[in-house]
Amino acid sequence: MEARQSIELDILSRNTDTDQYLTFLLAGEEYGIDILRVQEIKGWDNVTQIPNTPKYIKGVINLRGTIVPIVDLRLRFRLDPISYGQTTVVIVLKVEGEKGMRTMGIVVDAVSEVYNISDDGMKSAPDFGHAISTDFVRGLATVDDKMIIVLNIDKLLNTSVLEQIDEGVVASTL
Amino acid sequence: MSIDISQFLATFYEESFEGLDIMESELLNLDSSSVDDETINNIFRAAHSIKGGSGTFGLKEVSNFTHVLETLLDEMRSGKRKISQPAVELMLTSVDVIREMMKSLQSKLPLDQARINMVHAKLEEMLSGEEPKKSPEQQSATSEAIAPIIKTSNIGTSYKIKFTPKSHLFRTGNDPLRILAELSELGDMEVIANLDKLPHLEKLNPENSYLAWEIMLHGVVEESAIKDVFSWVEDDADITIETVSTSSSNAQDNASALTVDVISESVTQPEVKAASGERDNVNRSSVGQENAVSKTDQSAVRRAAPSDSGSIRVGIDKVDALIDMVGELVITQSMLNQIGEKFTLDKLQKLQDGLVELERHTRELQENVMRIRMLPISFAFNRFPRLVHDIGNQLGKKVELKLSGESTELDKTVMERIGDPLVHLVRNSLDHGIELPEKRRKIGKPETGHVHLNAFHQGGNIIIEITDDGAGIDTDKIRCKAIERGIIGENDNLSKEKTLELIFAPGLSTAEQVSDISGRGVGMDVVRRNINELGGTIEIISEIDVGTTFRVRLPLTLAILDGQLVRVGSETFIVPLVSIIESLQVKAEHVKSIAGDAELYRLRNEYIPVIRLHKTFNIESDSTKLVGGLLVVVEGEGRYGGIFVDELLGQQQVVIKSLESNFKKVEGISGATILGDGTVALIVDTPGLIKLSKLNQHSYSELSELSSALA
Numbered sequence: 001m002e003a004r005q006s007i008e009l010d011i012l013s014r015n016t017d018t019d020q021y022l023t024f025l026l027a028g029e030e031y032g033i034d035i036l037r038v039q040e041i042k043g044w045d046n047v048t049q050i051p052n053t054p055k056y057i058k059g060v061i062n063l064r065g066t067i068v069p070i071v072d073l074r075l076r077f078r079l080d081p082i083s084y085g086q087t088t089v090v091i092v093l094k095v096e097g098e099k100g101m102r103t104m105g106i107v108v109d110a111v112s113e114v115y116n117i118s119d120d121g122m123k124s125a126p127d128f129g130h131a132i133s134t135d136f137v138r139g140l141a142t143v144d145d146k147m148i149i150v151l152n153i154d155k156l157l158n159t160s161v162l163e164q165i166d167e168g169v170v171a172s173t174l
Numbered sequence: 175m176s177i178d179i180s181q182f183l184a185t186f187y188e189e190s191f192e193g194l195d196i197m198e199s200e201l202l203n204l205d206s207s208s209v210d211d212e213t214i215n216n217i218f219r220a221a222h223s224i225k226g227g228s229g230t231f232g233l234k235e236v237s238n239f240t241h242v243l244e245t246l247l248d249e250m251r252s253g254k255r256k257i258s259q260p261a262v263e264l265m266l267t268s269v270d271v272i273r274e275m276m277k278s279l280q281s282k283l284p285l286d287q288a289r290i291n292m293v294h295a296k297l298e299e300m301l302s303g304e305e306p307k308k309s310p311e312q313q314s315a316t317s318e319a320i321a322p323i324i325k326t327s328n329i330g331t332s333y334k335i336k337f338t339p340k341s342h343l344f345r346t347g348n349d350p351l352r353i354l355a356e357l358s359e360l361g362d363m364e365v366i367a368n369l370d371k372l373p374h375l376e377k378l379n380p381e382n383s384y385l386a387w388e389i390m391l392h393g394v395v396e397e398s399a400i401k402d403v404f405s406w407v408e409d410d411a412d413i414t415i416e417t418v419s420t421s422s423s424n425a426q427d428n429a430s431a432l433t434v435d436v437i438s439e440s441v442t443q444p445e446v447k448a449a450s451g452e453r454d455n456v457n458r459s460s461v462g463q464e465n466a467v468s469k470t471d472q473s474a475v476r477r478a479a480p481s482d483s484g485s486i487r488v489g490i491d492k493v494d495a496l497i498d499m500v501g502e503l504v505i506t507q508s509m510l511n512q513i514g515e516k517f518t519l520d521k522l523q524k525l526q527d528g529l530v531e532l533e534r535h536t537r538e539l540q541e542n543v544m545r546i547r548m549l550p551i552s553f554a555f556n557r558f559p560r561l562v563h564d565i566g567n568q569l570g571k572k573v574e575l576k577l578s579g580e581s582t583e584l585d586k587t588v589m590e591r592i593g594d595p596l597v598h599l600v601r602n603s604l605d606h607g608i609e610l611p612e613k614r615r616k617i618g619k620p621e622t623g624h625v626h627l628n629a630f631h632q633g634g635n636i637i638i639e640i641t642d643d644g645a646g647i648d649t650d651k652i653r654c655k656a657i658e659r660g661i662i663g664e665n666d667n668l669s670k671e672k673t674l675e676l677i678f679a680p681g682l683s684t685a686e687q688v689s690d691i692s693g694r695g696v697g698m699d700v701v702r703r704n705i706n707e708l709g710g711t712i713e714i715i716s717e718i719d720v721g722t723t724f725r726v727r728l729p730l731t732l733a734i735l736d737g738q739l740v741r742v743g744s745e746t747f748i749v750p751l752v753s754i755i756e757s758l759q760v761k762a763e764h765v766k767s768i769a770g771d772a773e774l775y776r777l778r779n780e781y782i783p784v785i786r787l788h789k790t791f792n793i794e795s796d797s798t799k800l801v802g803g804l805l806v807v808v809e810g811e812g813r814y815g816g817i818f819v820d821e822l823l824g825q826q827q828v829v830i831k832s833l834e835s836n837f838k839k840v841e842g843i844s845g846a847t848i849l850g851d852g853t854v855a856l857i858v859d860t861p862g863l864i865k866l867s868k869l870n871q872h873s874y875s876e877l878s879e880l881s882s883a884l885a
Contacts, residue, residue, distance in 0.1 A: 046853065047854075048745070048846070048853060048854040048855065048856065049745065049793065050833075050837070050840055050843070050856070051790070051791030051792055051793060051840065051842065051843070051856075052791065052792055052840065052841065052842075053840065059854075060833070060837065060846060060854050061854060062848045062852055062853065062854050065831070065848065066831070066835075066836065067831045067832070067833055067835075067836060067837070067846045067848075067854060068836055069836055069837040102835065102836045102837075103836050104836060104837075
């Protein structure tokens with residue numbers, strides 16, 4: 001019993017220095033999110049719009065009986081919208097909010113890879129100045145000479161930020 | 175190894191609260207003129223369990239307090255004390271005090287020591303003050319009265335106790351050390367351990383018990399108290415208790431001295447004399463006591479209580495039914511699998527049969543899962559006997575409460591939220607419905623008024639009726655008040671039903687004097703709002719001098735709603751059917767515009783604001799022309815509105831899903847549901863939508879003014 005526990009602990013501790021990240025593409029940039037938060041990846045399907053919400057909230061979908069809100073990450077980052085195509089996917093995520101775990105989906109251009117990134121390989125993000133607040137970025141990682149922006153989805157998809165319907169307020173937090 | 179008993183504490187609290195509920199309801203059943211042994215036994219058992227449990231868990235305050243109550247009950251049980259109305263009242267208060275104590279201890283809040291002491295003192299006063307026995311030779315219970323302070327009266331008594339556990343004692347979960355420790359609390363103790371049976375170390379089985387004890391106990395102890403200590407092990411040990419020295423005259427003197435000390439002059443001589451030898455009676459009754467405890471446990475299990483923790487106790491039959499159902503489902507699934515593996519067209523019929531079966535099982539499973547959340551309405555009804563009893567006394571009215579349909583099941587959430595409105599309605603019936611005894615006699619009614627709470631199913635709803643045979647509601651009075659308050663015009667001719675309905679208008683009270691209990695009308699708007707929030711309705715039937723009935727109609731569950739599907743552009747919305755009054759085609763001559771884009775629609779004599787869903791929700795719609803379009807007239811929290819939609823689709827029951835759990839509250843939307851094709855449709859929150867509409871800045875009365883100006 002104890003032996004097994006120590007083995008388990010061993011595995012856990014070995015895993016702490018590298019984490020796996022799922023990356024996706026958004027307007028040519030590669031972004032990473034903690035793979036443990038990814039519940040599933042599904043193709044784009046029609047959503048039900050929610051009245052009087054910001055444009056980047058596309059609406060809600062039925063995910064096997066659960067109502068899941070979908071956020072268009074392009075619009076969230078104030079990038080130019082594109083029409084959804086073959087590679088457009090919805091990544092369903094577990095997000096930690098004030099009231100516990102919530103399920104939300106993000107629409108991205110395409111999924112890319114799964115990388116192992118060590119804690120050492122993660123650099124803190126410089127101030128981007130415009131599109132994305134550094135609050136939403138956990139760090140930058142370099143894998144195969146590519147820069148990956150690792151996102152902090154808890155902050156990014158925080159409801160109180162999402163609730164700010166007024167575009168001006170959103171812009172100032174970005 | 176010591177067991178951490180705190181893990182059982184939650185269960186103890188839960189069971190104790192159930193015990194208190196039993197005590198309360200049984201006390202209310204107690205008719206002082208004809209005492210039912212079983213009733214008083216039930217009360218005693220519950221009190222005894224609470225005392226025992228609180229002792230075990232170290233809740234001294236509770237066990238001390240309950241001990242006095244138990245003593246009082248014991249005297250009643252053994253017929254030594256008459257059951258009087260004041261005693262019942264005091265015991266009811268005691269139940270309240272114990273409940274408060276438990277709640278405080280449970281949430282680790284400070285105890286209301288003043289109140290506890292006061293009731294404690296009253297209990298003791300009752301124990302000692304009243305004559306429990308007429309004949310002087312008989313022993314009084316005075317000794318027991320002061321028990322929490324000085325345990326009992328037998329000063330100088332010594333007991334020789336032989337305690338020989340059987341070898342399997344440990345395996346029953348008992349620990350002699352604990353028993354000895356408990357004994358030592360009763361008095362001075364000398365213990366001699368008998369090691370005769372102890373084998374050599376290599377032969378010793380650590381799970382067996384080999385020791386025996388001989389104990390000399392000196393002190394102010396009742397033999398029954400000693401028996402209590404051993405009550406858990408009496409079958410697993412040989413126990414003999416002998417009284418060694420009984421200097422009875424001495425004991426009597428001591429006891430009387432003490433009694434006088436504590437209770438002062440109120441004790442008279444014959445009673446004091448009676449004080450010491452009470453033991454016999456107590457002993458005899460304590461035999462029945464132990465059998466009784468296990469019975470209480472059983473009944474406690476049967477009665478599931480609504481707990482605050484959000485958990486639910488489900489009858490095992492419901493769980494069994496679910497397991498059966500899932501079993502069936504698995505069989506059907508494997509059958510379908512088989513058909514699917516090598517499918518040929520001639521198996522089509524079989525496939526169809528299988529699918530029909532699958533559908534049936536799924537539906538049954540759904541129904542059964544829903545049933546898990548259902549509790550009998552007795553959980554909401556249980557508090558009423560006490561409430562009626564207390565308020566009746568307070569108002570000096572004679573009221574008899576009748577409950578029926580208590581086993582009707584209702585969703586737990588609905589139950590929790592309907593409690594307060596029901597209390598209000600019952601109070602109302604008592605305060606304004608039932609007349610005072612003299613008045614009832616004068617008009618030829620029996621002095622005792624009747625309030626009847628009835629619950630039953632009707633269609634997909636549950637109906638709760640609160641009927642009284644009281645004075646009824648005077649519609650003329652309501653009319654006058656309503657005119658006075660400007661709720662209706664002087665010339666308005668309202669039907670009787672409409673007039674009665676006015677008591678739900680905010681701020682309208684028909685009571686000449688607003689009492690501290692309720693005012694019919696005061697708060698009735700709140701009652702209706704609460705019921706509406708649950709998706710229910712309330713109506714009144716009243717006849718002067720005959721009585722009043724409030725009929726509350728509630729959906730069986732909050733998870734399912736009857737909805738009208740409407741289409742605006744490409745979106746489908748669901749309007750709760752309960753809030754819909756009618757749907758109509760807009761006629762040009764009934765449309766009035768005010769202040770530019772706000773629109774009013776004349777519906778018979780009233781003007782209602784038009785709510786354009788496409789505007790309020792900012793979505794595309796087929797048509798924006800009001801004339802010729804469809805208006806769904808809805809009511810929410812007493813306000814009306816006409817929702818302008820493109821098309822009316824079907825009506826169906828929808829399963830309500832929360833938007834908030836993953837997203838946030840959206841104004842005008844109460845939730846979402848999943849339609850047959852798997853898409854999500856939003857459910858309209860009628861009161862919210864009316865508030866959201868363009869006319870929200872106008873209050874209802876302003877709107878009425880506006881309407882009358884336009885009319």
